[in-house]
Every structure is written in C-alpha cells, then in structure tokens.
Amino acid sequence: MCGIAGVLFKHQGAHEIGKTLIEMLDGCQHRGPDSTGFALYGEDKEQLQLRFIVPTEAEARKQAIEAIAALLDKHGASIVSEQSLGCSYRIAVDFNGDLFAFTKDIEDQAKLVSVGHTLDIIKDDGTAHHLDDVYHVGEFKGSHGIGHVRLATESAVRPEAAHPFWATGFEDIAIVHNGQITNYWKMRRRLERRGYSFHTDNDSELVAVYLADKLSQGETLASVLETAIEDLDGTFSFLVSTKDEIGYAKDNLAAKPMVLYETDDMIAIASEEVSLNRLFPGQAINSSEPAPGTFQTWSRSI
Amino acid sequence: MVTIDLSKTGITEANERIRACAQQRDDIEIVNPDARHNIGVGLVVEDPVTVRVKGSAGYFCGGLSDGARFEIASNAGWAVGDNIYKGSVVVGGNAGAIAGVAIRGAEIVVRGNMGSRAGQVMKSGTLCCGGNAAFMAGYMMYGGRVIILGDAAAKVGQDMSAGEIFVGGKIESLGNDTMIVDMDARERDEIMEFLERYQLKFDGDFTKIVNAGKKLRYANAEPRTRPQPFFVSSKSSNYWNPKVQEDIWIKGEVGRYRIRGYGASKPVPHLNDIAFVKDVSTIRAKPEELAHINLKTTVGGRFGARPLSLSMPVMIAPMSFGALSRKVKIALARASRLSGISENTGEGGMLDEQRAEADQLIFQCLSGRLGWNVKDMQRADAIEIYISQGAKPGLGGQLMAKKVTPELAAIRGIPVGIDLRSPSRHPDVLGADDLVIKLQEFREATFHKVPIGIKMGAGRVNDDIKIAYKDGFDFVELDGLQGSTGAASTEVLENVGIPTLSGVQEAIDGLREIDAGNDMDLVMMGGIKDGVDVVKMLALGAHCTSVGTSAIIAGGCIACMQCHVGTCPVGIATQDKEHEARYDLDRQAMNIHRYLESLRWQIAAITQALGYHDVHDVNRGDLVALTPEAADITGLPFKPEYRELRRPSIGLAQLDRKAG
Numbered sequence: 001m002c003g004i005a006g007v008l009f010k011h012q013g014a015h016e017i018g019k020t021l022i023e024m025l026d027g028c029q030h031r032g033p034d035s036t037g038f039a040l041y042g043e044d045k046e047q048l049q050l051r052f053i054v055p056t057e058a059e060a061r062k063q064a065i066e067a068i069a070a071l072l073d074k075h076g077a078s079i080v081s082e083q084s085l086g087c088s089y090r091i092a093v094d095f096n097g098d099l100f101a102f103t104k105d106i107e108d109q110a111k112l113v114s115v116g117h118t119l120d121i122i123k124d125d126g127t128a129h130h131l132d133d134v135y136h137v138g139e140f141k142g143s144h145g146i147g148h149v150r151l152a153t154e155s156a157v158r159p160e161a162a163h164p165f166w167a168t169g170f171e172d173i174a175i176v177h178n179g180q181i182t183n184y185w186k187m188r189r190r191l192e193r194r195g196y197s198f199h200t201d202n203d204s205e206l207v208a209v210y211l212a213d214k215l216s217q218g219e220t221l222a223s224v225l226e227t228a229i230e231d232l233d234g235t236f237s238f239l240v241s242t243k244d245e246i247g248y249a250k251d252n253l254a255a256k257p258m259v260l261y262e263t264d265d266m267i268a269i270a271s272e273e274v275s276l277n278r279l280f281p282g283q284a285i286n287s288s289e290p291a292p293g294t295f296q297t298w299s300r301s302i
Numbered sequence: 303m304v305t306i307d308l309s310k311t312g313i314t315e316a317n318e319r320i321r322a323c324a325q326q327r328d329d330i331e332i333v334n335p336d337a338r339h340n341i342g343v344g345l346v347v348e349d350p351v352t353v354r355v356k357g358s359a360g361y362f363c364g365g366l367s368d369g370a371r372f373e374i375a376s377n378a379g380w381a382v383g384d385n386i387y388k389g390s391v392v393v394g395g396n397a398g399a400i401a402g403v404a405i406r407g408a409e410i411v412v413r414g415n416m417g418s419r420a421g422q423v424m425k426s427g428t429l430c431c432g433g434n435a436a437f438m439a440g441y442m443m444y445g446g447r448v449i450i451l452g453d454a455a456a457k458v459g460q461d462m463s464a465g466e467i468f469v470g471g472k473i474e475s476l477g478n479d480t481m482i483v484d485m486d487a488r489e490r491d492e493i494m495e496f497l498e499r500y501q502l503k504f505d506g507d508f509t510k511i512v513n514a515g516k517k518l519r520y521a522n523a524e525p526r527t528r529p530q531p532f533f534v535s536s537k538s539s540n541y542w543n544p545k546v547q548e549d550i551w552i553k554g555e556v557g558r559y560r561i562r563g564y565g566a567s568k569p570v571p572h573l574n575d576i577a578f579v580k581d582v583s584t585i586r587a588k589p590e591e592l593a594h595i596n597l598k599t600t601v602g603g604r605f606g607a608r609p610l611s612l613s614m615p616v617m618i619a620p621m622s623f624g625a626l627s628r629k630v631k632i633a634l635a636r637a638s639r640l641s642g643i644s645e646n647t648g649e650g651g652m653l654d655e656q657r658a659e660a661d662q663l664i665f666q667c668l669s670g671r672l673g674w675n676v677k678d679m680q681r682a683d684a685i686e687i688y689i690s691q692g693a694k695p696g697l698g699g700q701l702m703a704k705k706v707t708p709e710l711a712a713i714r715g716i717p718v719g720i721d722l723r724s725p726s727r728h729p730d731v732l733g734a735d736d737l738v739i740k741l742q743e744f745r746e747a748t749f750h751k752v753p754i755g756i757k758m759g760a761g762r763v764n765d766d767i768k769i770a771y772k773d774g775f776d777f778v779e780l781d782g783l784q785g786s787t788g789a790a791s792t793e794v795l796e797n798v799g800i801p802t803l804s805g806v807q808e809a810i811d812g813l814r815e816i817d818a819g820n821d822m823d824l825v826m827m828g829g830i831k832d833g834v835d836v837v838k839m840l841a842l843g844a845h846c847t848s849v850g851t852s853a854i855i856a857g858g859c860i861a862c863m864q865c866h867v868g869t870c871p872v873g874i875a876t877q878d879k880e881h882e883a884r885y886d887l888d889r890q891a892m893n894i895h896r897y898l899e900s901l902r903w904q905i906a907a908i909t910q911a912l913g914y915h916d917v918h919d920v921n922r923g924d925l926v927a928l929t930p931e932a933a934d935i936t937g938l939p940f941k942p943e944y945r946e947l948r949r950p951s952i953g954l955a956q957l958d959r960k961a962g
C-alpha cells in the first residue's frame with residue numbers, strides 16, 4: 001500500500017541521490033502519507049555502518065544505546081563514530097567477524113535497520129520533506145538509491161515498520177515493495193528452516209531475505225529476480241538495490257503500477273510518472289511501463 | 303485559447319477553470335502537467351471544447367467527462383478516459399493500464415503502446431491503440447470496439463461479453479470464451495475511416511475477435527422450485543431438512559453451487575444477544591414528549607462536503623434497479639423522502655423517477671461500472687464506492703438472465719439476456735494506494751461538494767476501516783453477514799462474511815487504534831430490523847444505520863426465495879412487466895414510510911427511557927451482553943441475569959395498550 005521510487009546514476013561521481021529521491025517520493029506522497037524511507041548508496045566506507053531505531057524518550061533512548069554498546073562489545077566491534085538523530089542511532093564500527101552471526105544476535109535484542117559499507121537506510125514516520133528536515137537526507141551524495149512512501153494498513157505506524165527493508169544478515173542489500181505476497185508464511189517457514197529469523201510480519205522483509213539468500217549462493221541479481229517472479233505469489237512491484245546494482249521485478253498480473261525512464265546517464269523507476277516528471281519538470285518524457293512478469297537490472301559504472 | 307499552468311495551479315482549481323472556460327467555449331491548454339492526476343475530470347459540456355495537455359498526464363485524465371476532446375502530447379497514466387460518454391482522448395505517447403476503462407461511447411486513441419486490461423468493462427465507443435497492447439486488452443468488455451494496430455499480448459478479450467476486438471499484429475493468446483471470426487468489408491471500411499480521422503496509418507490485415515458465447519449464461523439454469531419461505535427454509539434445528547434436501551437435488555441437476563437471494567440463515571450472535579442495562583420495557587412516553595428527542599443525523603461532513611441530513615439515524619440500504627423492479631425503487635425513494643432519510647441506487651444506475659422522488663440519494667459506484675456516469679454523479683447527494691457487501695464479501699454482483707431485459711441492459715450498457723456476473727474488483731482500485739487516487743477523481747468530478755463514502759462487506763474490518771479512514775472517506779457503510787442480496791451462491795451467503803456485531807466492534811476498535819476520533823461517520827447495516835436494533839447499534843458505536851431487507855418486507859416482500867429467478871410473485875425482485883404490474887406502488891410506499899416511522903418512534907422512546915435527549919448520546923455503558931459469545935465479541939459485560947428482565951418488546955407493549 002504505497003509508492004516506490006529508485007534511481008541509479010550510471011557514471012561515477014557524487015550524485016545528488018538524496019535530493020533526487022526526496023523529489024520523487026514527494027511526487028507520490030499521496031500514495032503513502034504515514035512514513036517514508038530511503039536506502040542510499042554512497043562511498044565505500046572503511047568501517048561497517050549500522051543504523052538502529054531507538055526510542056525518542058531520553059531515558060529509554062539512553063538505555064537502548066547502552067544496550068547496543070554492550071552488544072557490540074560482546075562481539076568485539078568497536079565504535080569509531082556515532083550520531084544520534086530523530087528516532088535513529090547511527091554508528092560506524094570496526095568489525096571483521098562473521099556478519100551473519102553478529103547481526104542475528106544484535107537483531108534479537110535491538111532494532112537494527114541498516115547494515116553495510118556503502119548503504120544507509122533512513123526511515124521514519126512522516127513525509128519525505130520531514131525526513132529531510134530531521135536527517136538531512138538531501139545532503140547525501142552517491143551513486144544510487146531506492147525509496148518508499150507507506151500507507152500503514154495491516155501493521156502499525158512505527159519507524160521500524162517503514163520501508164526500505166534491509167536483508168537480515170547481508171550487508172548493502174535493500175528492498176522497497178508495493179503489493180502483497182500471498183504465500184508469505186510458506187516462504188517464511190522455508191527461509192526459517194534455512195536459519196533466517198524475521199523481526200516483523202511485513203512481507204517486504206521476506207522479499208529482502210529471500211533475495212539476499214539467493215544472492216549469497218552466488219546467483220546474479222538478474223537470475224534471482226527471475227526466480228522471485230516464479231516463487232513469490234501475489235501482486236507486487238518491487239525494487240532491490242545492492243552495492244552496485246538496482247533492479248525491479250513485477251508480478252504476472254501487473255496489478256501494481258510501475259514506470260521507468262532511462263537515459264544514457266541514469267535510470268529512474270517509480271510507481272507513477274508523476275515522480276519521474278519531477279526530475280524533468282515541464283518536459284514530456286518518453287517513459288515506459290514494464291510488462292507483466294518481467295524484471296531488469298542496471299549497474300553503476302565501477 | 304486559455305492557458306493553465308499546473309506548476310502554479312492545483313488540480314481542483316485548474317478543473318474549475320477548465321469548466322469555466324468550457325462554458326465560454328474556449329479551448330484550454332495545460333502546460334507543465336508533469337503527470338498530475340485527474341486533469342479535466344468532471345467536465346460536462348454541450349459544445350465540444352478541446353483540452354490540450356502539453357506533456358504527460360497522470361491517472362484518470364479526461365475521466366468522468368462528457369462531450370470534450372482531450373489531446374495529451376505525451377503519456378497518460380492509469381485509466382485514461384475513464385467512463386467517458388461522448389468525446390475523445392488522444393494520447394500522443396503511451397498509456398498505462400486500463401486505458402478507456404468503462405467508456406460508454408467515447409473515442410480513445412493511444413498512438414503508442416497501451417498497458418494491461420485496456421478497455422476493461424467498456425460498454426460502447428472505440429478504443430484504438432497505434433502500438434502494442436499489454437495483456438488482457440478488452441477484459442470483461444460489454445460492448446464497443448477495440449482496435450490494436452500492433453501486437454496483442456496474452457488473453458486478449460478475456461471474459462468479454464460482447465463487442466469486437468480487431469488486432470493488426472500478432473496475438474499472443476486469446477482469452478476465455480473468445481473466438482476469431484471473419485470480418486466483412488464494411489467493418490474494415492469503418493476502421494479505416496476511423497484511422498484516417500486520427501491520422502493513423504495501417505495497411506495490414508486485421509484479426510477479428512468476438513465472444514464465443516459459451517459462458518454468457520450458466521450452462522444449467524436454476525430451476526423453478528416450490529416456494530419455501532425463508533423463515534421456514536432457514537430453520538436450523540434439523541441438520542437434514544427439506545431445504546437441504548432440495549439443495550442437494552438441484553445441485554445434482556445443475557452441477558454447480560446454488561444461487562439464492564436473502565441473507566445468511568445460520569444463527570450468529572446479533573443484537574438480540576445484547577440488552578439495555580436500564581429496563582426500558584415499561585416506557586410510557588407520550589408522542590409530544592418524544593418529539594423533543596433529537597434524532598437528527600448528518601452523514602459525510604468530514605471534509606467540508608455538504609453532508610446528508612437525515613431526520614433519524616437510518617438510511618435505505620443500497621439495492622439495485624435490476625435486483626428490484628422500477629416500481630419498488632420508486633416506492634423506496636418516496637418513502638425515504640416522506641421520512642426524511644436517504645435512498646441509495648445500489649448497482650446498476652440511477653432512475654429519473656427515483657431521483658425525482660428521493661430528496662437525498664446516494665449513487666453507488668461498482669466494479670462493473672454498470673449504469674455509472676458523470677451526469678448522475680453530479681446530481682447525486684452522496685457518492686458511495688462499493689468494495690463488497692456483507693452477503694458476499696469479495697465477490698461481484700449477480701443478476702440472472704431473466705432480469706437482464708432490454709430496458710435494464712440499456713441503462714447498464716450490457717448485452718440483453720446474459721447471466722450478469724459483475725467483476726469482483728474495480729479495474730482501477732487494486733490497493734489502498736490506488737483507492738486514494740480514485741477518491742480524488744470522484745471529488746474532482748463532483749467539485750468537492752458531495753460526501754464520498756465507501757461500502758464494505760464485513761471481512762477484515764479492523765484493517766479495512768483504517769484504510770477507509772486514511773484514504774479520506776467521509777463515511778463508511780459497513781455491512782455484516784446478515785445483510786441480504788438479490789442473488790449469490792448459498793455457500794458464500796452462509797460462510798464468507800462475519801456477523802454485523804463483530805463488524806461494528808472491529809470497526810470501532812480499528813478506529814480507536816489509530817486515534818481516528820469520530821469524524822468519519824460509520825453507518826452499520828446487516829440485520830437491522832427495528833428501532834431497538836438501531837439504538838443498540840448506535841450505543842455500540844455506530845453513527846447511523848441502514849435498512850434493506852426490513853424495508854423490502856415492509857414494502858410487500860413475502861420472502862418466498864424467488865429473488866434470483868426473476869419471477870417474484872409480488873412484483874419486487876423482478877423485471878417482468880407482468881409481475882411488476884402486481885406491485886401497488888402508492889400503497890407499498892406508504893407501508894415502507896409507516897415502517898420507517900415506527901423506527902422513529904422506537905428510537906425516540908428508547909432514547910428517552912435511557913435518560914437522554916439526543917440519540918447520539920447513547921453509549922456502551924447502556925448495554926450488557928446476554929450470551930458469552932456476544933460478550934466476547936463486543937467486550938460488553940456478560941450479564942445472563944438480564945435474560946429474565948426481558949419482556950415483550952416495547953412495540954408490542956404499545957400495541958397491547960392500544961388494543962386494550
């Protein structure tokens with residue numbers, strides 16, 4: 001129940017990813033006024049970047065941050081820098097151990113929402129412009145990113161229920177999704193048997209873990225998306241991003257809208273053309289609607 | 303020529319200016335459209351004007367309009383030209399999904415490619431695509447012509463009832479119940495003339511696709527049966543009974559589910575399982591005292607539209623011309639006026655006589671867009687978008703062939719004599735996000751002046767009510783399992799919905815969970831039979847109620863269970879002129895009116911007996927549950943001892959006194 005947007009600049013450089021996604025999401029905010037989220041990809045940092053959702057009330061926040069510090073200490077991860085803003089607590093850590101075991105343990109005890117060397121997921125209640133005010137999203141420069149506006153229907157309005165979702169256990173993978181996965185429990189049990197744990201009942205989290213699991217087995221993003229269309233049942237249009245790529249998949253019924261516009265320099269994808277047009281005001285752009293049951297991926301130049 | 307800059311003007315103001323220019327017969331140019339939604343929605347003109355969109359348009363461009371020409375330079379979003387009667391839309395680039403949805407005579411030309419389900423539920427007119435059409439072009443179309451110069455993707459013509467599809471390129475696959483037939487020279491000439499008019503070049507051959515006629519009617523018609531009144535046939539004391547026996551015999555004959563009218567017959571917790579804390583059985587209120595009890599109820603003022611103003615918290619429930627005869631719809635409209643409440647068109651269009659008789663009329667929009675059009679929208683007092691109903695949540699309406707007469711087919715824009723199975727969902731509403739945009743289209747088409755509500759069958763109410771609230775509806779009509787229908791599968795009727803009592807409780811809980819307050823009016827229906835039920839429903843948290851079955855019974859229904867057959871012996875659920883002639887409209891309208899007045903008296907008397915001057919002051923503190931089930935559903939205190947306090951209903955007590 002929402003709107004999605006994604007953009008990838010094909011050429012190297014520090015592009016205005018934050019500003020671009022704010023515009024695109026503001027363009028389709030009518031599809032989801034409750035919460036907004038960004039998955040932004042910037043320079044490859046030396047330290048692992050983690051972002052947590054923490055309470056906004058001072059005492060509870062202090063306790064949550066202390067608990068996170070204790071957890072990191074237990075795993076031998078040392079905090080290099082930290083930033084506490086809005087509902088989130090962001091840190092850079094030196095960590096060289098087993099990421100899967102590390103994040104699984106942390107996730108059981110804290111609300112970890114973003115993990116990666118290039119990725120930063122910022123999400124909260126409110127609009128794209130509200131998030132910009134609080135988190136300075138517009139200042140973010142990088143290569144690509146995806147975003148989401150959410151109309152909360154089945155789960156409550158809470159920052160951790162907002163999109164994008166990080167693929168539990170894997171760094172630098174994010175997903176935004178519009179639709180419903182109807183074989184959610186079947187797929188979830190299948191993944192749980194493979195050792196994954198889930199922290200929400202949100203079907204988008206499932207899609208993220210499903211994709212990450214396949215990627216971890218060495219498959220390409222394109223081949224993962226191809227099998228996703230077969231394996232996932234329901235109506236969906238989703239965008240997935242990794243360190244170097246962005247891709248979409250659309251279900252066989254094409255019940256959820258999606259349009260894309262590609263130039264030599266960039267690819268922009270959104271639920272509605274109104275978001276694409278924000279990047280080219282006053283121009284008639286030659287956008288296209290992907291066919292049902294299709295997927296595609298794009299890479300940034302490395 | 304007048305220029306409107308959408309980068310500086312909001313869509314509502316822009317549409318106002320478009321209407322004003324059209325009155326002056328000025329053409330309009332829209333600059334910086336940047337794919338904004340609802341451009342030109344609601345424009346109704348006698349003399350054609352041209353609206354030029356210099357760029358891309360968003361959803362519903364030119365939708366719900368009549369008589370205008372739209373030219374979109376670039377692309378169009380979903381549902382371009384939605385439901386246009388006369389007039390045209392030309393899209394210079396590509397169109398998104400459901401281009402030309404539900405058109406009733408318009409010409410829609412897409413020079414590029416068009417998205418999936420183009421022409422869904424269209425009734426007449428031409429939809430032409432210069433490029434390729436995505437899957438299911440012509441899905442569920444009831445008439446008109448689709449011309450595709452390029453290729454047609456999978457399932458072209460899926461479940462079409464009538465009309466023609468001409469494909470110039472390759473056809474990936476044909477849809478259900480379609481076939482390829484030869485086309486004659488005249489048809490080709492007409493197409494070439496059309497293409498020339500819009501400067502489209504084509505010199506290949508067409509493949510013509512039409513309905514194959516195998517699924518327009520059920521293979522085996524529902525046989526006529528000995529009338530078994532509902533009150534007899536629904537006896538549940540015997541697991542095996544004559545009704546079950548008859549069902550099994552007939553299933554053996556027709557080889558499918560049975561279809562019937564009325565609502566669920568299985569016993570479920572209902573308002574009878576709830577009592578008032580205060581003993582109201584000894585009411586001795588005088589009419590002149592009751593006149594001072596406030597029953598006035600307004601519905602739909604949440605966002606400043608002109609609300610419905612009802613003399614009491616009661617509406618007539620949505621029931622269609624189609625399920626019911628013309629005379630009955632007029633009788634209901636008249637009774638609603640006499641009692642100062644609202645009537646509802648249900649599915650299938652608005653009758654002129656119904657409009658004239660009713661003071662306040664709600665116009666319902668269903669998935670098949672049967673009888674739906676902008677002109678009737680603009681003369682309605684409220685609009686209601688139907689998602690589902692209590693008797694058959696998740697399914698579309700059914701109208702059996704016997705009722706699909708030429709007159710009825712004309713108002714609905716469908717072929718005569720088919721077993722009409724309406725689509726189960728809206729072409730352009732596949733989620734709460736799309737619903738927001740649809741609601742906005744309706745607001746534009748009615749100039750933000752009339753309340754817009756949503757009708758839902760009780761299913762996942764806790765989620766659905768939140769969506770309704772967040773999407774910005776002015777009111778909700780929520781219908782429980784006990785709500786009736788003109789025709790549905792018996793298994794669905796009995797087993798799919800949830801009881802009205804659970805529905806209202808989930809709705810109240812859901813709204814409380816998101817701190818919604820009381821500004822979206824909740825109208826409850828499904829098994830409301832008297833004023834006692836109305837007051838209990840309001841005390842539980844509803845703002846208003848709606849009566850369907852009881853109004854029909856008051857108006858002469860004998861519940862003989864022939865609704866779906868179309869040969870209603872009393873002329874109510876029929877389109878047969880001979881049968882309808884038996885219906886005494888003037889007398890039955892008064893019976894319905896008097897029944898409504900009996901509700902008024904009871905509502906006022908109980909309100910007063912509970913110690914209030916305003917019916918909207920009754921609250922949950924006034925209620926107890928008589929059964930564990932009702933207590934569990936509602937959270938009311940379980941007080942079995944109140945069973946003993948129950949005396950004859952106050953209506954009967956009053957009659958006794960009069961008799962004495």
